[in-house]
Amino acid sequence: MGMFDYSIVTHNGKVFFNNWIEWQEINLPTEPKWFRIIIQGILSFFGHCGECIAIGGCYFVDRNMPEQPLHPKCHCGKLSIAIDKVSANINANCPLEKFINYIFTDDTKSKGKKSLFESLGYTRENSMQLKFDYENQAREQYLKGLYELDTLDEYGQRINIEIDLNGHKILSGWMLEPKGKIRNITPFGGWAI
Numbered sequence: 507m508g509m510f511d512y513s514i515v516t517h518n519g520k521v522f523f524n525n526w527i528e529w530q531e532i533n534l535p536t537e538p539k540w541f542r543i544i545i546q547g548i549l550s551f552f553g554h555c556g557e558c559i560a561i562g563g564c565y566f567v568d569r570n571m572p573e574q575p576l577h578p579k580c581h582c583g584k585l586s587i588a589i590d591k592v593s594a595n596i597n598a599n600c601p602l603e604k605f606i607n608y609i610f611t612d613d614t615k616s617k618g619k620k621s622l623f624e625s626l627g628y629t630r631e632n633s634m635q636l637k638f639d640y641e642n643q644a645r646e647q648y649l650k651g652l653y654e655l656d657t658l659d660e661y662g663q664r665i666n667i668e669i670d671l672n673g674h675k676i677l678s679g680w681m682l683e684p685k686g687k688i689r690n691i692t693p694f695g696g697w698a699i
């Protein structure tokens with residue numbers, strides 16, 4: 507057990523109980539990645555549901571996960587995982603390119619986000635710091651079960667996570683990957699309410 511017990515979390519005056527589960531697509535190995543990709547291809551060829559295949563092995567808190575069964579003839583299950591294992595595995599990856607090759611290019615390419623980030627006090631020189639801030643905050647929020655489900659399709663489950671940028675709360679978009687990994691896809695998805 508780490509410094510905090512993340513199984514009970516309070517947020518905005520509400521109490522949340524976190525029981526973690528791993529989504530189980532019964533035929534799908536979660537590792538290694540190359541083998542998983544091959545099996546995903548075979549399963550989808552035989553008509554298995556693309557959404558279930560995409561989220562097999564991903565971690566959710568049971569109060570905030572896609573419904574089971576997800577579709578008719580869905581054979582997916584869920585496996586409880588201990589919070590220490592979740593805590594050891596959960597990791598957030600925010601590619602540096604999101605900032606240097608997108609946000610801080612120009613306002614045309616970034617759809618106005620360069621000006622927006624500058625108004626929050628960041629420039630291109632802060633790209634590395636932003637990457638680490640995003641990764642640390644997202645890991646912490648995800649571990650607390652404080653995320654909202656967004657679109658689920660054959661590419662995977664997207665979630666939104668609140669990030670604090672110099673006191674301004676924004677929503678960032680992430681893709682779930684197996685075994686507690688999340689990868690940033692949208693640095694700025696709107697203001698958090």
Ligand SMILES: [Zn+2]
Pocket residue numbers: 555558576577579580581582
């Ligand atoms: Zn299924």
